[in-house]
Amino acid sequence: MTWPSAGPALAGGRRGGLTGRLRRGGTVGSPDGPARPDELAPAFPPSLLVGYLCALALSEWLLTVSVPAAAACFGLLASTVCLALPLLPGDRDPDDRGAALPLVLAAVPVVRLITVAAPTADLAPLARLVVLAAFTLVAVCVAARGSPPQWRLLRPGPHGWAAQATLPLVAAPLALLVYPLAPPAAQLRDTAPALVLGVGLALAVVPEELLFRGLLVPAATGVAGPAGVPLAAAAYAATFIGYGSARMVLAALVVGWVLGWYRQRTGSALGVVGARVLLVLLVYLVVPAFWP
Amino acid sequence: MTPSVPPPVLDFLGRGDAQVSKSAGVVVLLLLLAALTGRVLLQSARPFPRRDGLRLLDVVALPLLLVFLAIVLERFRDLA
Numbered sequence: 372m373t374w375p376s377a378g379p380a381l382a383g384g385r386r387g388g389l390t391g392r393l394r395r396g397g398t399v400g401s402p403d404g405p406a407r408p409d410e411l412a413p414a415f416p417p418s419l420l421v422g423y424l425c426a427l428a429l430s431e432w433l434l435t436v437s438v439p440a441a442a443a444c445f446g447l448l449a450s451t452v453c454l455a456l457p458l459l460p461g462d463r464d465p466d467d468r469g470a471a472l473p474l475v476l477a478a479v480p481v482v483r484l485i486t487v488a489a490p491t492a493d494l495a496p497l498a499r500l501v502v503l504a505a506f507t508l509v510a511v512c513v514a515a516r517g518s519p520p521q522w523r524l525l526r527p528g529p530h531g532w533a534a535q536a537t538l539p540l541v542a543a544p545l546a547l548l549v550y551p552l553a554p555p556a557a558q559l560r561d562t563a564p565a566l567v568l569g570v571g572l573a574l575a576v577v578p579e580e581l582l583f584r585g586l587l588v589p590a591a592t593g594v595a596g597p598a599g600v601p602l603a604a605a606a607y608a609a610t611f612i613g614y615g616s617a618r619m620v621l622a623a624l625v626v627g628w629v630l631g632w633y634r635q636r637t638g639s640a641l642g643v644v645g646a647r648v649l650l651v652l653l654v655y656l657v658v659p660a661f662w663p
Numbered sequence: 664m665t666p667s668v669p670p671p672v673l674d675f676l677g678r679g680d681a682q683v684s685k686s687a688g689v690v691v692l693l694l695l696l697a698a699l700t701g702r703v704l705l706q707s708a709r710p711f712p713r714r715d716g717l718r719l720l721d722v723v724a725l726p727l728l729l730v731f732l733a734i735v736l737e738r739f740r741d742l743a
Contacts, residue, residue: 434669434671434672435671438671438672438674438675438686438687439686439687439690442686442687442690442691443690445690446690446691446693446694449694449723450694450697452719453697453698453701453719453720453723456713456715456716456719473715473719474715474718474719474722477719477722477723478722481694481722481723481726481727482726484687484690484691484694484727485726485727485730486668486669486672487672487675487687488687488688488690488691488730488734489730489733489734490730490733490734490737491676492676492677496667496668499668500667500668503668506726506729506730507726509725509726509729510722510725510726513718513721513722513725513726514718514722516718516721517715517718517719556667613669613670613671613672614669614670615670615671
């Protein structure tokens, strides 16, 4: 199922693309004519996004070597984003999608640091996920305060409720792909009744989905254009490097890419959040019952 | 993808609270202090503070502040 692109709505209406992301002090165009190409400068160069992605992947890989070193790298990455802010344009038009990108880029390493540092050692696996999700939700809510209203985190996009309601159906084929590549974590299986497990898992994935699809996809697309969806999917997949499984990273990349594409096309995160919740429920509770 | 905590982190958590507090907890504290200090400095900036800068530091500081409070409460619980 496809929808017409919600690009103009997400692009902030009147100003999308590179011309909408000028440095403060730059000119959109003089009264004498349009701006020359050398007058245009992206607010957040896409190359910086790629560099950020590499640093995030390195930090995640460090988890397999030394967890404290990885925690330090997550902290360093968040600090670097903060320190880089003076190099970026100042308070811009709230319609500018690139304006919220630093918020999301800072939130990702903070959330990963919380995963390592939050005092969850004594908690049951499911309770640990819910507690981590609560901390993640705080970061997402603060980051969402600085996001343009047309990003529509929990409101239906320009295609209405019908599109959002049918979008979770995409979880069915994704579940058949994810289950063999990234089977359910052994630490969670059979630890709670199915209903409790389902509710806990649903609560655990919502903040993550709001962060990576709800905020990161439109922010990255605002800076990198069509490459924003794969870049956001790569950032999401990088957070699975610590598992030490290439198949899991591949599955995360596919899921991130597909859900990111739908999020961009529908103009709302509501449907992909539903799809992600349904995906987790299918992988944990339904597919194992039928998989040979 | 299925949510879980990476196995190396689980091993790390299994080593005990003191070990966790001394390493990852220090990173949290340092980053939190840096973010709060930056926020105070930014608030006093003239002619006016950058709103996006304040929001950025809030994104870093607020979740870490809650985690730090949770760590402190956990340590008090262990002492009790």
